[in-house]
Every structure is written in C-alpha cells, then in structure tokens.
Amino acid sequence: xxxxxxxxxxxxxxxxxxxxxxxxxxxxxxxxxxxxxxxxxxxxxxxxxxxxxxxxxxxxxxxxxxxxxxxxxxxxxxxxxxxxxxxxxxxxxxxxxxxxxxxxxxxxxxxxxxxxxxxxxxxxxxxxxxxxxxxxxxxxxxxxxxxxxxxxxxxxxxxxxxxxxxxxxxxxxxxxxxxxxxxxxxxxxxxxxxxxxxxxxxxxxxxxxxxxxxxxxxxxxxxxxxxxxxxxxxxxxxxxxxxxxxxxxxxxxxxxxxxxxxxxxxxxxxxxxxxxxxxxxxxxxxxxxxxxxxxxxxxxxxxxxxxxxxxxxxx
Numbered sequence: 352x353x354x355x356x357x358x359x360x361x362x363x364x365x366x367x368x369x370x371x372x373x374x375x376x377x378x379x380x381x382x383x384x385x386x387x388x389x390x391x392x393x394x395x396x397x398x399x400x401x402x403x404x405x406x407x408x409x410x411x412x413x414x415x416x417x418x419x420x421x422x423x424x425x426x427x428x429x430x431x432x433x434x435x436x437x438x439x440x441x442x443x444x445x446x447x448x449x450x451x452x453x454x455x456x457x458x459x460x461x462x463x464x465x466x467x468x469x470x471x472x473x474x475x476x477x478x479x480x481x482x483x484x485x486x487x488x489x490x491x492x493x494x495x496x497x498x499x500x501x502x503x504x505x506x507x508x509x510x511x512x513x514x515x516x517x518x519x520x521x522x523x524x525x526x527x528x529x530x531x532x533x534x535x536x537x538x539x540x541x542x543x544x545x546x547x548x549x550x551x552x553x554x555x556x557x558x559x560x561x562x563x564x565x566x567x568x569x570x571x572x573x574x575x576x577x578x579x580x581x582x583x584x585x586x587x588x589x590x591x592x593x594x595x596x597x598x599x600x601x602x603x604x605x606x607x608x609x610x611x612x613x614x615x616x617x618x619x620x621x622x623x624x625x626x627x628x629x630x631x632x633x634x635x636x637x638x639x640x641x642x643x644x645x646x647x648x649x650x651x652x653x654x655x656x657x658x659x660x661x662x663x664x665x666x
Contacts, residue, residue: 353519354526356465358382361437363454365427368471369443370396371498374403376441377424378413378499379527384426384433393427400425402644403499403651410655434461439523441492443471448480455481455489467516474539478509486511492520493541497647500654502530505541546585553608555615565635581661 358381362373365387373385373396387393404421407413413421426433434440440458444450455468455477462468468485469492470477477491491507504524508517517533524531534541540548557563563571579588589597621627621634628634629646638646 353515354522357438357467357519357523359384359436360439360441361386361434361462362441362443363387363431363458364443364445364471365393365396366443366445368494368496368498369441370399371403371496372441372443372471372494373425374400374421374499375527375529377421379523380424382424382426384428384437386428386431386433388429390429393429397425397427399644399647402648403497406648406651406655407499410652410659412655412658431457431461434458434466435463437462437466439467439469439520441469441471443494446472446475448475451475451477452480455484459484467520469520473544476537476539478511478537487513488516490516490520491537492524495543497651497654500651500658502528502658503543504529504531505534505543506531507534507537507541509537551615552613555618556609556613558617559615581657 360373360376360381361384362369362376363386365373365385369387370385373383377383385393385396387396401422404413404418408415408418434457440462442451442454442458444454451470451472455470458466458468466485467488467490468481469490471493472491473493478486478489481489486509489509490512491505491509493505493507495501495503506517506521506524521531521533532542538545554568557568558565583591592600625631626633629638629643632639641649
C-alpha cells in the first residue's frame with residue numbers, strides 16, 4: 352500500500368502551526384524534518400514541542416516512556432536540502448502567495464517524484480498559485496490550532512489531484528487519530544473558517560458598538576453554544592428547534608446582521624498598540640504575568656479534558 356511507503360515527513364515552517372503538526376507526525380511514528388529559515392522560530396518551536404509533550408503526559412495522552420523516541424524522530428533544520436528525503440510535505444509558512452509559490456517551486460526541484468505536497472493554507476487557492484507543480488500530488492491539508500489536540504483537518508483536492516493522493520493522505524490522518532473532512536471542491540476558508548469569519552463580523556460589531564465586553568461575549572458563548580454545539584452541531588440543531596420555527600426566526604426582520612466587510616476598530620487599535628494576543632503578552636485579555644508556554648499549557652489542559660469527555664461519551 353502507498354501509505355506504507357510514507358515514512359519521512361517534511362514540515363516547512365516551525366511557527367504557530369508547523370511545530371505542532373510536526374509533533375503529531377512524530378507521535379505517529381514518522382521521521383519528521385522540521386525546517387524554518389529563522390533559527391529563533393525553530394528554537395521556539397522545539398521548546399513548544401517539549402512543553403506540549405509535558406502537557407500531553409500530564410493529561411495521560413502520551414506515555415512518558417515514549418517521549419524520548421518522539422523527540423528523536425524530529426530533526427530540526429534551516430536548510431531545505433532535507434527535502435530530498437521527503438515522502439510527504441506539509442507547507443506551513445505564512446499566508447503570502449508569492450512565498451508559497453516560490454517554496455513549492457523549490458520543493459519540486461528537490462523532492463523525489465514520489466513526494467506528495469500538501470499546503471496548510473487557510474484560504475489561498477494553492478492550485479492556482481502552483482498549478483503546474485505536481486497537480487496529481489498537490490492538495491490542501493488544513494489543520495486547526497493546536498494541531499496536536501484538535502482532530503479536524505480539512506482535505507481539499509484540486510482539479511488535478513488524484514483519487515489515490517486523497518485516499519493516501521486521508522488514511523494517514525486517520526492513522527494519526529485525526530478527523531479528515533474531504534471538501535467536494537475548493538472554497539476559501541472551507542467550513543469552520545467561514546463560520547468563524549461570519550461570527551467575527553458580529554463579534555467586532557458588538558465590541559466596536561460598546562454593546563458588550565470581550566469577557567461578556569465569551570461568557571455568553573461558553574455558557575450556550577459551547578455546550579450545545581458539541582452535542583448537536585450547527586445544522587442538526589435546527590431539527591431540534593423545528594424547521595418551521597427556524598424559518599420564522601430567519602425571516603425575523605428585527606435582527607440586522609453585518610452583511611458586508613467593515614473595519615474592526617477595536618481590533619485595529621489593539622494591533623496598533625502592539626497587543627497581538629498570547630504571543631505578545633496581551634490582546635483582548637492580559638497574559639503578561641505568565642510565560643507563553645504556561646498560557647498555552649493552560650489552554651491545552653482544558654482542551655484535553657474536553658477531548659476525554661467526548662471520547663468517553665462516544666461522540
């Protein structure tokens with residue numbers, strides 16, 4: 352089987368997503384070349400991998416005895432020459448079209464003919480950017496943060512992507528314990544990112560208009576959608592509401608939703624002030640009293656409890 356021939360994975364980009372994706376493959380028994388041209392980012396990525404493993408150990412999601420072997424499968428590098436050994440590539444660099452196109456051109460020269468190319472892009476049409484580069488072996492494989500915990504991975508095929516390529520990557524993801532969702536065709540943002548984009552418009556509208564604070568919005572969502580969505584999703588919940596009532600609600604003229612892009616003033620001001628979120632120590636919330644690793648571990652511990660609960664419930 353082709354899946355058995357995939358033994359070495361190249362992850363390009365060790366930042367927010369890349370280091371965590373590399374960890375997932377290393378946990379799955381693959382040799383991982385983790386590449387980033389920025390030595391600082393590469394170093395931070397390796398530290399976060401170690402921190403993530405400690406969190407997974409504390410949550411009893413990884414055996415402490417396996418950690419040295421997992422770390423031993425991760426090979427950091429600042430050179431793309433390691434691409435010559437890759438069976439599968441995960442591109443996880445920043446969302447700059449030119450940079451992605453140039454990277455895949457370089458990888459096409461370096462990688463063996465057998466190598467499958469995947470892009471972690473959130474919204475770019477990689478099939479247009481790199482349309483002449485291995486079309487039958489090119490697909491979007493979009494992970495969700497943090498990849499070492501969140502099961503969902505979007506699989507999006509291009510016009511030339513072979514059925515075998517999709518099947519192979521899907522089987523690898525299942526082997527890794529992930530939940531691959533195969534899109535019928537490309538659309539920017541796929542499923543979850545599009546839903547989040549719609550929510551973002553309303554979130555920033557409420558903040559900019561002074562209707563509620565960030566804390567109150569989060570409290571409202573955690574105490575309602577946060578409980579309901581895992582049980583009934585966002586589509587099936589209409590069946591419980593009653594489709595006749597749902598249609599009445601949708602026709603309600605009193606709720607005027609944001610229907611076009613508008614400048615999120617609150618968000619713009621925070622960025623202007625240098626408040627980028629966890630990575631800078633402050634965003635909508637203040638994280639300055641803790642190290643980044645501590646904040647991420649606190650988040651991950653909560654996610655682990657949620658994952659365990661839903662596994663127990665069989666959902």
